[in-house]
Amino acid sequence: MHMDKPTKKLLIVDDSKVSRMLIRSHILAKHPDWVITEAACGEDAIALVDNDLPDYCTMDINMPGISGTDATEQILSKHPSVKIVIFSANIQETHQERARSLGTTLVSKPVTEKSIALALDYLANA
Amino acid sequence: MNNLSELHLDALAEVFSIGAGRAALSLSEIVGDEVRISVPSVQLINAEDINPATLSLNCGQFGAVNQHFSGPFNAEAMLLFTEEQALKIVSDMMGSQMSLEELAEFEHEAMCELGNIILNACLSAMADILGFTLESSLPHYAVASANEILSRLRKDNSQPYVMVLHIDLAIEKRHTAGNLVFLLSSASLTNLVSHVDQFLNKLL
Numbered sequence: 001m002h003m004d005k006p007t008k009k010l011l012i013v014d015d016s017k018v019s020r021m022l023i024r025s026h027i028l029a030k031h032p033d034w035v036i037t038e039a040a041c042g043e044d045a046i047a048l049v050d051n052d053l054p055d056y057c058t059m060d061i062n063m064p065g066i067s068g069t070d071a072t073e074q075i076l077s078k079h080p081s082v083k084i085v086i087f088s089a090n091i092q093e094t095h096q097e098r099a100r101s102l103g104t105t106l107v108s109k110p111v112t113e114k115s116i117a118l119a120l121d122y123l124a125n126a
Numbered sequence: 127m128n129n130l131s132e133l134h135l136d137a138l139a140e141v142f143s144i145g146a147g148r149a150a151l152s153l154s155e156i157v158g159d160e161v162r163i164s165v166p167s168v169q170l171i172n173a174e175d176i177n178p179a180t181l182s183l184n185c186g187q188f189g190a191v192n193q194h195f196s197g198p199f200n201a202e203a204m205l206l207f208t209e210e211q212a213l214k215i216v217s218d219m220m221g222s223q224m225s226l227e228e229l230a231e232f233e234h235e236a237m238c239e240l241g242n243i244i245l246n247a248c249l250s251a252m253a254d255i256l257g258f259t260l261e262s263s264l265p266h267y268a269v270a271s272a273n274e275i276l277s278r279l280r281k282d283n284s285q286p287y288v289m290v291l292h293i294d295l296a297i298e299k300r301h302t303a304g305n306l307v308f309l310l311s312s313a314s315l316t317n318l319v320s321h322v323d324q325f326l327n328k329l330l
Contacts, residue, residue, distance in 0.1 A: 015165060016140040018133065021329045062143065062165050089147025089251075094160040109144050110255050 012038045013045040014060040026116040042071030049075050056123045061088040069098050083126045085119045130170050137322050138168045141255050142291050145248030152243045157218045164294035171288045176279050183272035191241025191267050195249050197260035199314035204307040205241045218297045238265040256321040285309040
């Protein structure tokens with residue numbers, strides 16, 4: 001019997017509109033039925049998650065306002081069911097360790113089919 | 127062609143943010159500590175309108191690393207730090223208790239290496255993401271005053287556009303702000319914009 005995969009809700013957090021467009025288009029190519037919302041900073045992401053809990057979230061680190069890792073920590077402390085993947089160009093060991101300590105993973109930018117596949121794989125199995 | 131749309135600037139800032147991330151990774155491995163980087167901002171300015179404020183050039187001497195990049199577009203890239211900041215970075219890179227005299231001896235070589243890392247990280251990110259190849263010349267380091275730098279940027283009629291990328295780098299909790307400046311000819315700017323358009327068209 002064929003079982004449809006349940007529709008997922010994804011929140012994309014990135015200060016760059018181009019980056020959000022890239023992530024959105026790569027993910028919709030694989031999962032056209034996913035419902036995607038976007039936030040341009042960590043503060044907006046926290047408010048959006050409080051308002052409408054997503055299944056998954058991609059999170060940039062370097063953004064105006066609080067960092068993506070701080071936003072991740074705040075989101076996970078209130079909503080531990082959200083699966084978050086940190087998507088960043090800032091791939092130094094300090095950030096990789098911080099991501100691990102928060103129970104997430106860091107996938108390095110640029111946003112490509114390959115890096116999106118890594119992120120999706122992590123989200124599906126997290 | 128004297129204006130880039132908000133989306134062009136966003137795409138370039140994102141490309142350079144990836145470049146800055148690569149540069150920070152290399153630098154953090156050299157200095158053995160975290161290198162904090164700011165969200166980069168990109169501006170396009172007519173060379174004749176450039177002034178000390180646009181480059182955050184106050185007074186004093188500046189360390190400038192120059193490198194020429196060629197490919198589908200050609201650019202003269204310049205990385206600028208105040209000389210005091212340049213010496214702090216050299217001190218972090220050398221990682222020892224060197225005297226100022228000893229540091230000055232290494233300044234030229236270390237700044238060329240730093241420029242090479244940062245400029246190539248930014249330009250290679252741009253080339254990878256926008257899908258072209260750029261060749262780079264060897265880096266050249268010189269100490270110059272703000273006026274000397276500005277007059278050099280203004281006088282080159284063949285390169286009337288200046289693209290300024292502002293990034294803050296903090297090594298070992300010291301705040302160090304650097305400016306990356308690209309000098310572009312009209313033809314090079316047109317080619318760069320057409321590559322950014324091709325990249326954006328795939329998303330729309």
